[in-house]
Amino acid sequence: MSAVHLAGTTRAGDLMLDVELNIEPGETVALLGPNGAGKTSLLRALTGLLPLTGGRLDLSGSTTDVPGEGVFIESHRRSIGWVPQDCLLFPHLTVKQNVGFSPRATPERVEQLLEVLGITELADRKPDACSGGQAQRVALARAVAADPKVLLLDEPTAALDIDSRHLIDSLIEDRGDRATLLVTHDPVEAATTADRIVILENGHVTHAGSPVEVRTRPRTRYAASLAGLNTIAAAANGRTATTTDGTIVVLGEPATGPVHLVVPPVAVALHRTAPDGSPRNVWEATVTELQPAFDRVRVVLDGPLPIVAEVTPAAVEVLGLVPGASVWAAVKATEITVHPA
Amino acid sequence: MRAPRPILAVATVAVIFISLPVVGLLQRTPWSSLDELLSRDSVIQPLLLSLLVSVIAVLVVVVIGTPLAWTMARVDMPGRRIVRALVLLPMVLPPVVGGTALLFALGRRGLIGQWLDQWFGLTLPFTTLGAVVTAVFVALPFYVIAVEGALESGTDDLEQMAGTLGAEPMRVLRRITLPRLLPAMGAGMALAWARALGEFGATITFAGNLPGRTQTLPLATFLALESDTEEAMALSLVMLIVSLAVLIPMRDRWMPVRRREQ
Numbered sequence: 379m380s381a382v383h384l385a386g387t388t389r390a391g392d393l394m395l396d397v398e399l400n401i402e403p404g405e406t407v408a409l410l411g412p413n414g415a416g417k418t419s420l421l422r423a424l425t426g427l428l429p430l431t432g433g434r435l436d437l438s439g440s441t442t443d444v445p446g447e448g449v450f451i452e453s454h455r456r457s458i459g460w461v462p463q464d465c466l467l468f469p470h471l472t473v474k475q476n477v478g479f480s481p482r483a484t485p486e487r488v489e490q491l492l493e494v495l496g497i498t499e500l501a502d503r504k505p506d507a508c509s510g511g512q513a514q515r516v517a518l519a520r521a522v523a524a525d526p527k528v529l530l531l532d533e534p535t536a537a538l539d540i541d542s543r544h545l546i547d548s549l550i551e552d553r554g555d556r557a558t559l560l561v562t563h564d565p566v567e568a569a570t571t572a573d574r575i576v577i578l579e580n581g582h583v584t585h586a587g588s589p590v591e592v593r594t595r596p597r598t599r600y601a602a603s604l605a606g607l608n609t610i611a612a613a614a615n616g617r618t619a620t621t622t623d624g625t626i627v628v629l630g631e632p633a634t635g636p637v638h639l640v641v642p643p644v645a646v647a648l649h650r651t652a653p654d655g656s657p658r659n660v661w662e663a664t665v666t667e668l669q670p671a672f673d674r675v676r677v678v679l680d681g682p683l684p685i686v687a688e689v690t691p692a693a694v695e696v697l698g699l700v701p702g703a704s705v706w707a708a709v710k711a712t713e714i715t716v717h718p719a
Numbered sequence: 720m721r722a723p724r725p726i727l728a729v730a731t732v733a734v735i736f737i738s739l740p741v742v743g744l745l746q747r748t749p750w751s752s753l754d755e756l757l758s759r760d761s762v763i764q765p766l767l768l769s770l771l772v773s774v775i776a777v778l779v780v781v782v783i784g785t786p787l788a789w790t791m792a793r794v795d796m797p798g799r800r801i802v803r804a805l806v807l808l809p810m811v812l813p814p815v816v817g818g819t820a821l822l823f824a825l826g827r828r829g830l831i832g833q834w835l836d837q838w839f840g841l842t843l844p845f846t847t848l849g850a851v852v853t854a855v856f857v858a859l860p861f862y863v864i865a866v867e868g869a870l871e872s873g874t875d876d877l878e879q880m881a882g883t884l885g886a887e888p889m890r891v892l893r894r895i896t897l898p899r900l901l902p903a904m905g906a907g908m909a910l911a912w913a914r915a916l917g918e919f920g921a922t923i924t925f926a927g928n929l930p931g932r933t934q935t936l937p938l939a940t941f942l943a944l945e946s947d948t949e950e951a952m953a954l955s956l957v958m959l960i961v962s963l964a965v966l967i968p969m970r971d972r973w974m975p976v977r978r979r980e981q
Contacts, residue, residue, distance in 0.1 A: 425883045453882035466880040470898045480884040524884045
């Protein structure tokens with residue numbers, strides 16, 4: 379029995395949502411997507427604040443929202459905990475009264491959550507005396523205190539410092555049967571916290587899979603950009619493709635029509651002089667920027683094919699890479715993945 | 720911000736215009752005999768009656784006006800505009816016309832009044848209760864406008880939040896909606912109370928002018944003006960003091976006009 383089983387449509391302003399989503403009890407799913415993709419609207423549909431226009435929603439196996447059958451369970455009868463982006467703390471109640479607002483919250487649970495989230499000393503304050511990060515923690519404690527079967531978090535860590543993020547992570551860890559749907563912009567957070575990643579674009583789920591799968595086999599341009607991959611729009615014509623800048627790229631697999639070429643930064647090889655041998659795509663580029671990335675350096679290149687390469691710090695030294703330097707870049711045709719646009 | 724000079728000048732003229740009658744009143748007040756005047760029964764009685772009538776009227780207004788404002792703001796009903804126009808009518812209607820209308824409806828021979836009289840032996844005209852009914856009639860719209868405005872400009876998000884936490888609609892109303900509505904209710908109560916206290920035309924038409932029963936401060940003042948000017952001055956001064964005593968502590972926070980947040 380799924381904690382969330384949704385196969386339905388709804389409308390939020392100009393956006394039509396048509397989403398299939400399953401979340402198992404105890405599972406944490408990260409919902410990623412560009413701005414305006416419908417992430418918040420999807421959460422509102424689950425809370426009952428945005429009724430479905432078609433299809434069905436079941437929560438913990440009970441029929442919740444089926445417009446075709448005239449079934450609609452109101453928000454206060456759903457076992458849902460919602461932490462909206464703007465927290466929506468009750469301004470006239472103290473922190474403790476906020477956390478204990480739900481009729482399902484017990485005093486012991488409230489005390490415990492205040493302690494776990496490190497907000498015990500704020501208990502008697504009003505929300506307007508809390509910082510952004512503190513408000514987020516209060517909103518989270520309030521939602522969890524209601525003992526929901528499904529916890530919906532809308533960018534909960536956006537306003538948080540590192541310490542607070544750990545607190546939230548530990549709360550997600552200590553979840554028991556509770557399912558969590560986490561909206562985030564941060565692919566690292568998604569990969570580290572979630573069991574599964576769902577990508578929502580323009581009201582549709584474009585990819586759902588494990589973090590590793592989404593990172594290594596991104597199905598859309600957006601998914602690829604999340605993982606730090608290069609994505610290049612081009613028109614394919616058999617074994618070659620022409621970018622919007624007019625550069626011709628040799629492909630490892632034949633394709634036709636508008637495509638996105640995905641190139642992992644590590645597949646871009648840099649040389650001082652024009653290389654010969656197997657790489658079929660070679661061009662001269664200018665270094666515009668160097669970005670340290672853990673034990674590697676990301677080299678932003680300008681030229682016929684604007685692209686990011688990833689190399690070791692030693693290579694930066696040997697190749698004399700500084701902003702403005704000239705360098706030869708090479709990509710094997712087989713390293714390029716082609717996605718229909 | 721610094722106001723441009725022409726605006727400041729006109730505003731000053733307006734303040735002077737508003738204060739002049741007050742200054743005139745204070746200047747003519749018989750300060751030396753004030754003690755004696757204020758201890759007269761003919762001053763104290765109308766004062767107590769006015770306070771009684773206006774305070775009871777405001778309580779009734781809150782009890783019936785709050786659900787009314789909520790319904791008008793939140794319930795999608797047909798003929799909403801007509802209902803709103805009806806509710807606001809007493810604000811625009813000349814008070815004498817309002818009093819006459821009350822007489823036709825609730826007078827002894829009136830539409831409802833005859834049944835009240837026959838079944839319950841209840842007569843409204845020329846009774847203190849009648850004065851209260853009149854005050855409620857004229858004051859209700861002021862309260863409803865203030866509260867309805869606050870409801871429309873939304874506690875909606877917070878109410879939805881409370882719902883997702885499992886709070887039933889009545890609990891949401893009690894714990895979220897009403898507490899957040901308190902400032903607007905306070906402003907509405909002040910406006911309604913001011914209107915009830917100053918009520919003249921409808922009261923004298925419907926409830927009459929019986930000392931101790933329906934003769935409120937404005938009625939007593941008007942009457943004294945013809946017989947005893949000094950007493951009229953004393954009565955006016957009493958009303959002035961009572962009104963200022965309520966208005967000054969309210970200041971910006973409870974006034975219906977919202978200041979921009981800093």
